[in-house]
Amino acid sequence: MSEETNVIDEGLGRLRDAVGALEGEIERLQGDFRSRQQGFERRAEKLRTEILESDAVKQLEELRDRASRQFEQKLGELLTSLKIASKDDVRRIDRRLRELNRKLKNLDEDPPKDEAAA
Numbered sequence: 001m002s003e004e005t006n007v008i009d010e011g012l013g014r015l016r017d018a019v020g021a022l023e024g025e026i027e028r029l030q031g032d033f034r035s036r037q038q039g040f041e042r043r044a045e046k047l048r049t050e051i052l053e054s055d056a057v058k059q060l061e062e063l064r065d066r067a068s069r070q071f072e073q074k075l076g077e078l079l080t081s082l083k084i085a086s087k088d089d090v091r092r093i094d095r096r097l098r099e100l101n102r103k104l105k106n107l108d109e110d111p112p113k114d115e116a117a118a
Helices: 002-052 055-081 087-109 113-117
Strands: none
16 A cells, blocks of 8 residues: 555655646746747837838828819819808808898897987
């Protein structure tokens, strides 16, 4: 029985050693993975920065801005030629109407002095 116990104890010891070694290897691999992941993230961020700062991207952004301005200008010209109010025109008219309505309301609330005396 003692010999069987020794064999079992020895087997359990080897198993514990193997588990310990596997846990150490897993921790090492996880550390290696994190290190590589951080390296990839740094490289990706560097590439992103280089791309965004490249002359080609800057030229594309300038072209996009210029095209957008030209489109808005041409749309404004089209709306004007068709006698259609633009969004800014509608806002300006709306603002003026609210102002006039406010003045009319004030006139209704405060009758002229000639009528008040009569």
